[in-house]
Amino acid sequence: MKKAVALIMAIPVLLLLQPGPPPHAAARPGGAFLEATADPKGCSVTLLKNRDYFNTLCGKIREARRQIVLAFFLFRTNGHPKSYPEIVLAELSRAARRGVPVTVVLEQDDRSGSTVNRDNREVAERLKKAGVEIRFDAPKRTTHTKIVVIDGRYCFIGSHNLTASALKYNNELSVLIDSPALADRTLDYIRGLY
Numbered sequence: 001m002k003k004a005v006a007l008i009m010a011i012p013v014l015l016l017l018q019p020g021p022p023p024h025a026a027a028r029p030g031g032a033f034l035e036a037t038a039d040p041k042g043c044s045v046t047l048l049k050n051r052d053y054f055n056t057l058c059g060k061i062r063e064a065r066r067q068i069v070l071a072f073f074l075f076r077t078n079g080h081p082k083s084y085p086e087i088v089l090a091e092l093s094r095a096a097r098r099g100v101p102v103t104v105v106l107e108q109d110d111r112s113g114s115t116v117n118r119d120n121r122e123v124a125e126r127l128k129k130a131g132v133e134i135r136f137d138a139p140k141r142t143t144h145t146k147i148v149v150i151d152g153r154y155c156f157i158g159s160h161n162l163t164a165s166a167l168k169y170n171n172e173l174s175v176l177i178d179s180p181a182l183a184d185r186t187l188d189y190i191r192g193l194y
Contacts, residue, residue: 043179053160053174054084054167057148060176061091064100066151068092071105071190073144075162076119077126084167089123093130101133105193107143108136123162135194143193146174152183 048056061068070092077085096102104127109116124134137143148156158174160166 043177043182046176048158048174048176050172051168053172056176057156058087058091060150060154061095064095064150068095068100068102069149069187069190071143071145071147071193072162073107073146074116074119075106075123077123078164083164085162085164088162089126092127092132096131103133103135105135105137105190108139110139137193147186147190149183149186153180154178155183155186
């Protein structure tokens with residue numbers, strides 16, 4: 001069953017890695033097709049269920065040597081040093097302090113009554129103090145991504161926000177993809193968010 005779920009999650013990613021437009025792709029305005037990325041060296045895909053995401057993400061942040069780029073809808077900390085989002089924030093801060101360039105792109109929500117702005121701005125201020133570059137998306141557009149790219153190779157893509165609920169309690173599912181070609185495309189996408 002686990003292998004079947006991993007295969008089902010990997011199929012859309014593997015289709016993206018095929019050369020040329022996927023057979024079901026529709027032309028966008030101007031005749032362009034959705035881009036597919038071919039990685040001649042192949043890639044590996046690891047399914048990250050629930051808390052597996054947190055442990056794997058922290059491990060890759062600790063191993064990072066060249067660059068860490070994140071784009072999230074919500075990064076909410078609570079001040080408790082043992083909470084998972086606080087640990088992720090500490091890992092990112094340590095990476096920046098050891099000289100790894102870290103960029104975090106966050107949602108800027110202009111809806112009345114939303115706490116997303118407050119939560120993301122609190123985290124942003126704390127990360128700035130550690131030397132992390134902070135970017136916000138355009139306020140009229142919602143960035144609902146949950147993406148991390150590490151060292152131009154490892155891509156985390158899925159449903160996990162950086163909140164205690166998502167990292168520890170919710171049923172969440174993400175994938176870790178080891179593919180420099182996909183990492184390049186993902187970084188291009190993230191740069192287009194701000």
